[in-house]
Amino acid sequence: MNISTLFKKTETLIALILLIVMIIIGCINPAFWRLDNIFSLLKSNVIIGIMALGVTLVMIAGGFDVSFPAFAVAGMYLTVKLMIYTNYQGLVIPFAVAILIGLACGTMNGFFVYRYKMIPLIVTLGTASMVKGFILGVVGTSMININKMPPQLISFAKSNIINFTNADGTKYGMTSMILVYLSLALIIHLFLNYTMLGRGIYALGNDKESAKRAGFNVKLVTFTVFCLAGAIAGFAGLLHSSMIWLANPRDFVGMDLDVIAAVVIGGTSIFGGKGSVIGTMLGVFMLVIIKNSLIIMKVETTWQKVVIGLIIIVATAITAWRDKHNQS
C-alpha cells in the first residue's frame, strides 16, 4: 500500500512538472498550443516511446540496455531488404519478422547476462557493436529510400485517425501510429501489473535473492525481459522506417541517450524494482517537448547534447534522492 501511494506520488509529480513546462512554453510561444503542433509532438512520441517501454522493462528488472538502437536497425533493415528481395505485398508477416529478429538479438543479451552473470551494460555494448557491425559490414550500408520502400509500409504509417484542414488549405491530422503506441503501452502495463511474470520483473529488480526464494524463476524473468526489449526494439525499427519512408542502416545514432533520459525522467530507478509504464510515457512526452521547444525557442542545436546530459544527471539525482529518502 505504501509503495503504491508512492508510485502515485511520483507520477503525479512528473505530470505536474510536465503541465508547468507546457504552460511556460505556451506562454513564451503561443504557437505551441496549436493543434498541428500538438499532433506533431504526439507523433514524435511514438518511436521513442515504444523503445522506452522496452528499456523500462529492463531497468525495472535492475538491468541496463544500450543495444536497442542496434537491434532496431537489424529489425528494420533486414526486414525491408527481405521484403524487396521477395517482393512481398503483405504487412503482418514483415512486422512479425522484425519482431523475431529483435527477439533473437535480445535472447543473446539474456543469455550472457544470465549464464555468465555479466554486467548488462557491458553485455549490451558488446551485442550492439556486433549486430550493428554485422548489418553495416555484411548486409550493406546503402539507404533504401522512398522509391524502393515497400509501398504498403508507407501507406500503413500514413493513415490518420482524424484529419483537419488549415485556413490556408494545408492538411494535417493525427497519425494512427499513436494508437499502436498506446495499445502497446497498455499491454505492457497490464503485463507488468497483473501477471505473475510481470510481478517477477519487479521482484527481480528489488532483490534477486528474495525473488528466488519467493519462488520466481529468475532465468525465465531475465530472458523474458531482454527478449521483450529486443522484440520491441525490432518492431520500433520497422515502424520508424515506415513512418519516415526510409530505411537507413545508420539510423538511431544517439537514440539510446534520448530513450534512457526519457525513462529516467519517468522515475524508473536503475536500482530496479521501481518504475511504471505511465511514468515512462510522461517522461517520453517531457523529453520530446523539451527537445521540440529548444528548436522553437531557437536554441542552437549544438546545445542539445548539453541539455540531454543535464537532464540525465538531474533526473537520476532526483530518483536517487527519492530512493535514499524512501529507505531512511
Add this chain to the structure above:
Amino acid sequence: MNKLISSNKFKNKDNGILQLIIITCCIFIIMSILKPDKFLRLYNFESITYIFPELALFSIAMMIAMLTGGIDLSIIGIANLSSILAGVFFHKIASESGDVGTFTVAIGICLSLIIGILAGCINGILITRFSIIPILATMGTGQLFTGIALVLTGGPAIVGFPKVWAFIGNGKILGLPVPFIIFVVVAIAVSYLLRRVTLGINLKLIGTNSKAALFAGIKREKMILVSYMITGVLASIAGVILSGRTNAAKSDYGISYLLQAILIAVLGGTNPSGGKGNVLGISIAVIALMLLSSGFQILRFSNHLIDFIWGAFLLLVIVLNSIRNKSN
C-alpha cells in the same frame, strides 16, 4: 598427467597473465602467417607504438573506475573536451601575440589536465554525494562534456595546434616515440599506486566488499572521488596525445575507443564488479588488440566488420573469464 598439472597451473594464475600472453602470441603468429610481407615490417610495429598509448591510457582509466565496481563512460568526452579547450586557448594566444611558444604549450597541457581532474571530480561528486550510479552519472556527464565541446567548436574540428603540441603525439626522444614514453611513465605510476599506496589497496577493498571496507574504517566516498579524478586525468592525457598525433581536436573523435577500452579492461583481467585489476594485464591486452587491429587493416577488413569482431571478442572474453573463474 603432466599436461594436466601444467594446465591447472595455467588456470590458477589469478590474473590470467599467461593466458593473455598466449592469446597475444597466437594473434601474432596467425597474422605473420597470413600476411608476412606486410605484417612483419618494422613500420607496422613502429606505428603501433604511436597509436597504442592513447588506447592504453583510456583502458587504464576504465580499469581504475572498475576497481570500485563502477564504470566511466565519459572518458572520451573528457579527452575531447580537454584537448579542444587547449586548442581554443592556443588559437586565442596566437591571435593576440601571433606566437605560441613552449611555455604557452605547457600552460595548455596544464589546462587540459586540470579539465580532466575537474571532470573526474564532477563524476566523483555525482556518484558519492548524490548517490547516482556510475553508469548513469558518467553517461550524463559524457554527453555534457561532448556537448560543451560541440558548443565550443560549433561542429568542425579544431586544427593548427602548435609544433610543440604535435611533438607530444609524433615526436621521438632517444629513438623512442613520445606517446610510448608517456605511457610507460603513467603505467609504472599507476601500477605503483595500486600495489604500494594505501589509496590503491583501499580501492580494491571497496570493490571487493563495500560494507566490509566501511567497517574497516576506509573513507569510501573520498577514495571513490579520488579514483574518478585519476580516471579523468588519465583520459585527458590520452586526449592530449590523440590531438597531438592527429594535430586536430573534435567533439566526436575516438568514440570507438569506448568499447575498446572496456574490452581491453575486461580482457586484461579487470573484474567489472570491482576488486580486481592490474596494469600489466591491461598493457598486454592492449598489445594483443593492436596486433589484431593492424592485422585486420592489412587484411582490408572494413571498419564495420572490425566493430563486429570487437563486439564478438568482448562476449568471448566474458565467457573465457567465467570459465577461468569457475575452475579456480
